[in-house]
Amino acid sequence: MGACCLNLTGVGPTRFNREKYLASGKIWHMDAIRSMTRFPEDELLEGARMYAEKMNAAKGPIKLVVPLKGWSSIDKPGDILHDPEQDQLFVKELKSRLNADIIVEEVDFNLEEMGYAQKLVSSLEAFMG
Secondary structure, three states: OEOOOOOEEEOOOOOOOHHHHHOOOOEEEOOOOOEEEEOOHHHHHHHHHHHHHHHHOOOOOOEEEEEOOOOOOOOOOOOOOOOHHHHHHHHHHHHHHOOOOOEEEEEOOOOOOHHHHHHHHHHHHHHHO
């Protein structure tokens, strides 16, 4: 599995409870309608718990490959939404709740980089034998 945009949410003008999400001050504006921000810490941790529940229910082998340089094209080093310390809160919470046989591998790529894609492919090939 790949970790894509697990840390971001939309905050456009029609977003329910928009003020809560804008409070971080870390906002990436695409245009007048579309904006993105990071999830607040409580929701990020809840997301990790939900992911762990789903992953623990898997019927076969499973592995999550976590990109340390960002989980989307707008979440890379130097961008306003990049926050590796907060991402590690998600990873730490997730790992603490996963069954022992589930692998979490952290790699030094952004989700959009070829090296990340290659790691996903090699992980899949390893599962396929």
